[in-house]
Amino acid sequence: MSAETSITKAGFVAVVGRPNAGKSTLLNWLVGEKLAMVSHKANATRKRMKFIIPHQEAQIIFVDTPGLHHQEKLLNQFMLQEALKAIGDCDLILFLAPVSDSISHYEEFLRVSEGKKHLLLLSKIDTVDNGKLLQKIAQYAPYAESYEALIPVSVKKGVGKEAILSETAKQMPPSPPLFEEDILTTENFRQLYKELIRESIFENVSDEIPYESDVVIDKFEEEGGLDKVSATIVVEKDSQKGVLIGKGGATLQRIGKEARLLMEEMSGKKVFLKLFVKVQKGWSKDKKRLMDFGYDFED
Ligand SMILES: Nc1nc2c(ncn2[C@@H]2O[C@H](COP(=O)(O)OP(=O)(O)OP(=O)(O)O)[C@@H](O)[C@H]2O)c(=O)[nH]1
Ligand SMILES: [Mg+2]
Known part of the structure; x- marks a missing residue:
């Protein structure tokens, strides 16, 4: 690791949400390379995966997770555990809520998130008109005390990247870089x-x-x-x-x-x-x- 690093903050950020919320798509977009699999079918991601993104003076280690979803099968139990472990181990959570989802899923998330700091990302906003978006934002307003920021996002339209990275960087704790500075992921x-x-x-x-x-x-x-x-x-x-x-x-x-x-x-x-x-x-x-x-x- 270089002694001349400009990194003074670093931390782990769990990216969670229901299956198909757009988590892996978002991370591929943030990192600028298609590293993770994505699918129109739900329950695609099965394991945690790290994406390392420097922003300003922070090294942000985003952790992609399987969708929050309960099912009896052992593989699905493993997947849910993966998401919960990522929540347990992180400094910040990004909760992705597709704009058309009921806010009850966010309320459910608040119950499992152990009061951890999080950003609420309204994903896929390209799928609704402005009126619907504003309506949805108003529905989340009563929870404004719970989240650090609410950010509307559309990977399809390229909306939200700078806001996500700067709000996330702001929340990172003081630290030297935790991984080599020129790698995008720890996966082989x-x-x-x-x-x-x-x-x-x-x-x-x-x-x-x-x-x-x-x-x-x-x-x-x-x-x-x-x-x-x-x-x-x-x-x-x-x-x-x-x-x-x-x-x-x-x-x-x-x-x-x-x-x-x-x-x-x-x-x-x-x-x-x-x-x-x-x-x-x-x-x-x-x-x-x-x-x-x-x-x-x-x-
Ligand atoms: N319209 C629209 N579709 C999106 C957007 N982001 C992702 N999608 C689509 O949503 C679907 C699910 O994307 P993924 O990134 O695989 O979702 P995920 O949350 O990682 O899903 P799991 O791994 O199954 O939990 C794919 O068909 C994506 O193309 C977006 O901003 N707008
Ligand atoms: Mg995924």
Whole structure:
């Protein structure tokens, strides 16, 4: 770490909200690179992920989290725990409330947020007119004592970035930088690639398959400017394997091609991707299997 750093503040910021609120999209936009998977389908993010963004004299470590959502399945319990851990470990929370959501979700959040300082972000404001936006802001007004700031945001329209970064930087505690100053995330390429393959699955197959599948990177080799990746998509049922492969392998080919393009765009390298599909019945309900896939309950 450079001794000449201009960073005098640093801290962790948990980004939380209901599934599909736009958390991962927001963080990709703030960091200026598409690092995290996003999907129009809910419950895309499964693990915490750090995004490191310097702003003014602060090093802000944003932590993306799975949507706040209760479900019986073990994988979903892990996901909820991830969000709650991020809340427990942070200096500030960004709570994302899509502008069309009922404020009851914010009231629920206030009950789990342990009185921690937070910014209330009204997300996806491009989906409503100005009148509706003002109405919604008025509904939150009685809670003005609870939040540090209310910021209307639209990633689609490019609204809110400066306000989010400066309000967040203001709340960071005095500290030397906590991570190297030139990195955007602490995730390695294996993990980032895994998530982009999952994104391609979310976008290309429907019903329960996105929720009952996961990706294991079996091999990752760098050769010159080329990343050679072999990965296995794990599903719960034989029928899901059939759907994922598709007629003559067409679906798997499409998933692979879209994943490869996402991976190449993120890494700026050429990627050679080989995909396999395997059935492991009950993996999403089995603690040991979940741990093998990187969902570590003790972490
Ligand atoms: N119209 C509009 N759509 C948005 C905006 N931000 C995100 N979205 C869309 O909202 C959907 C969900 O985005 P994500 O970023 O995956 O949401 P998330 O909160 O990370 O979701 P989980 O990981 O499932 O909890 C995607 O289809 C995004 O394109 C926005 O500002 N405007
Ligand atoms: Mg997400």
